[in-house]
Amino acid sequence: MLAIIAPTMVSCSGNDDDDLVGNWVKLGDFSGSPRTSATGTTLNDLGYIGLGYNYTQDERLSDFWTYDADRNTWDQIADFPGNARTNAVSFAADGKLYVGSGFDGTSGERLKDFWEYNPTTNQWTEIAELQSDNVNSPNVDGREGMTAFSINGVGYVLGGSDADGTAYKDMYAYDPAIGSWSKKADFGGSKRANAVAFVIGDYAYVCTGISNGSYPNDFYRYDAVQDRWEELRKISDNSDDSYDDDYDIIRTNAVAFTADGKGYIATGGRGSSGSDVWEYDPTTDLWTEKTSFEGSSRYNAVAFTIDGVGYVLTGQQGTTSNFDDMFRFDPNAEYEEND
Template identity: 45%
Template sequence: MQNARHYCWILAGLLAACSNNDDDDDFIGNWIERSELAGKPRSEAVAFVINDTAYVGTGFDGTDYRRDFWKYANNGGWITQIAELPAAAAARSSAVAFVIDNIAYVGTGFDRYNELNDFWAYSPATGQWVEKARLVDPNPSIDLSRKDAVSFVLKGKGYIACGNDGGALKDVWMYDPAADKWTSKNTFGGAKRTDAVAFVIGERAYICTGTNNSELKNDMWEYNPDTDIWTEKRKISDATDEDFDNDYDVPRSGAVGFVLNNKGYVATGTKGGLSLQTWEYNAVDDTWTRRTDFEGPARTAAVAFVLGGKAYVCAGRTSSLPLDDLYQFDPLAAYDEND
């Protein structure tokens, strides 16, 4: 992938230059390139973490939809391939994944022809995938199949929200692993959207970014699972408070979201062009701070995971070229242009 990487760097510089004129020395945080994904380059994959191991799989490699998964160990690099999604599960991109009690759940997505509603559970103890309840409405005439949704876990329950079934969505569903059952929850408080990000800080979930009708969304919402209520937070651009969001430039689609040290992060994605910007969210005072720009090729449709107090951004695509590189982010480290 060396030649492809050189191409990506050139293209990333052209696309990201207009929105990244500030010197990286002005920001805190450092990105370091790590070993490439052991499998094929891909975009719109999923990633999840169980104990000290991350897993990356599914996605679209530019030609084929994928069903393979690969393990990445903290300080150990890429280890090996695990069991693929079984033959009964379509190869897919644009799915969601979450982990409850050391079991990973992967579902929904797109198989080239259709949006999907099936879910599959993976246990490292058995090394096998088992089919779970599909995301279905009690009314069988309502199809909940979708792609490009977001997911999160709160208090031992999995959630899926928003996405795209030919048009943007805003419904919310909760999965109970003990009952193997989906339950409808209060509709997402903001506008319908697809290609958004979600992350959890403490006992609250947050959804922001994404797009609907080609318009980037600039609202952000907090979810309380105890009350099933969505509460709007400050806008992430377009000033409503001159002391805060007048300086923000967070809206985008196809970004990654992750949490480190009780702070939320949004990085990469597209907003007219591919973006390198990294933003940090402080839930205590509901403010955003810009951190060091992503130091790999600008991209969209990547995945992110957290291991050992560091975040990792992997794969995605630059223009139409799928990627297989991996970058580690330390939000507390000083920027080092030579590492």
């Protein structure tokens, strides 16, 4: 089962406000097959994407690819050796890629295995499955739709939902130097799946997603040194005169990336697929709307950052189509319409 939001979808994006800043550039298509619910991140200045589901082939995928922005070139790496799956998570830590959790479409269970990819040897190695270091309750349920990020060489995964659709808020860290998982402070807000995270400096920022059928509007920052969550301003207009700006950032199955010390959320939606883009400034704890994503509106896409530039690719619109197109975003450039 894929993580699906309502099937009434908007057919394409549009820019109704010419005053919005930011420019999307359409690049060459992703070299792999079209897909949705893939996973991706950045490692050693390369973008990584793999797994997911291809509607045309009715197939969950195991292939993995890297994108070199300097050469504008894709290279296929060794296939993921675990079960093909959707809604997995990935993070980069200590020079290696880590991929795990998700749903394989056949077992009925959600997964908790994790794998390490070494780019030097082009080999995958299975690591410890997701677990707690609490001797009294070490078992952790398999999940899909978890949220992942890395800070200072340590990877973190949180939340997600189990086979019954129940959402969680627990968080675990994997330290490659130790080779084991440890339980960290529970996420400070509502339980959730399909949220987004971005890292600025030494802090991770987490918001959006779906929480047992509702769409939360809370927003939190994680301090890894203190193992502590701090609540920030909400991501919706709540009539607070200090930042009342008609915010409408609430959504699920979106993507996030960073550029020049700011965080960005794009695509996703609630009830329909979205195209709007929001920029977060950590120095003011405020959001600014940017030029809308210029491809077809979508959800379950993948995003990564290379050299301070955000890239968005793949995803789906509706329940029978998926994409292989790719776009680059310059948040400070004036809008120029794509051909």
